[in-house]
Amino acid sequence: TGRVTVERPTPISPDPVLTGLRVNLRTDPLIPGTPNYGSAVAPNGTFTIPQVPPNPNAQRPAGPPVGEYRVLLNPILTPPNPQGLAAVITPALPPALQNAYVKSIRMGDVDLMNGRLQLQSSPQDPMEIVIGINPGATEGRVLDERQQPVPSATVVLIPDSGLKYRISHRMVISDAAGGFQFKNVPPGDYNAYAWEEID
Numbered sequence: 001t002g003r004v005t006v007e008r009p010t011p012i013s014p015d016p017v018l019t020g021l022r023v024n025l026r027t028d029p030l031i032p033g034t035p036n037y038g039s040a041v042a043p044n045g046t047f048t049i050p051q052v053p054p055n056p057n058a059q060r061p062a063g064p065p066v067g068e069y070r071v072l073l074n075p076i077l078t079p080p081n082p083q084g085l086a087a088v089i090t091p092a093l094p095p096a097l098q099n100a101y102v103k104s105i106r107m108g109d110v111d112l113m114n115g116r117l118q119l120q121s122s123p124q125d126p127m128e129i130v131i132g133i134n135p136g137a138t139e140g141r142v143l144d145e146r147q148q149p150v151p152s153a154t155v156v157l158i159p160d161s162g163l164k165y166r167i168s169h170r171m172v173i174s175d176a177a178g179g180f181q182f183k184n185v186p187p188g189d190y191n192a193y194a195w196e197e198i199d
Contacts, residue, residue: 002127004045004073007103007134014043016096017131023047025069026079028116037064069117070166073129077102080168101186103132114162132186139181142174142194149178153194157182160189 006017024038039051050061072079075093093100105112108125138157142150153174158164174180174194 001046001048002107002129004041004047004129004131006100006131013045015045017100017133018043018045019096020094021076022074023049023127023129024072024074025049025064025117026072028068028070035062037069063122064119066119066121069119071105071112071117071127071129073102073105073131076100076131078167080166099133099135099184100131101133101135101184103130103186105129135184135186137181137183138185138190138192139179140192141178142180143178144196149176150174150194150196151176151178153178153180153196154198155180155192155194157185158191158193160191163188 002023004018004021004023006012006015008015018041021041022038023041024036027034037049039047039049041047050063053060070079076097102113105127107117107123107127110117112127140155142153142155144150151174155172155174157170159167159169170182170185172180172182
């Protein structure tokens with residue numbers, strides 16, 4: 001079980017940001033064909049995995065077996081695009097989630113944002129997911145070895161944390177003056193890379 005909360009000066013209940021969110025557990029390493037274990041987030045922010053069926057007479061689905069999992073929060077924190085960097089596209093978010101990002105995922109003292117959820121039995125501590133809504137931004141210019149602007153360069157921002165291998169990386173193309181901008185960047189440490197061409 002767990003709860004998703006939005007970091008606001010004054011809490012809102014029900015919070016419109018929570019509408020349409022889903023907590024998913026993905027096996028790590030990824031096992032193809034594994035059932036999807038997850039739950040929609042209720043308007044009050046709570047969730048239970050496996051999700052309790054709306055019909056009390058319906059059979060409750062089986063819970064996730066013993067193993068290691070990555071915790072995802074769709075559509076904000078999603079897994080990498082399997083087709084590679086060239087096909088990475090930032091997923092479209094509804095208006096209420098445009099500035100939202102996952103700030104932390106914890107279960108007791110365990111950081112599940114950068115680490116794995118290790119299930120041996122039903123956890124005693126609830127999962128706590130915090131959503132931030134005040135992201136940052138970064139901008140810059142791509143220059144060549146002669147300090148000349150490089151237009152149409154591919155610029156990628158990669159988290160310098162456990163999220164490096166867990167999410168699709170942000171990608172933009174530099175403008176005619178070599179300029180680029182990343183909007184709605186969650187606070188944290190990043191590495192930036194640029195290429196004139198990518199095969």
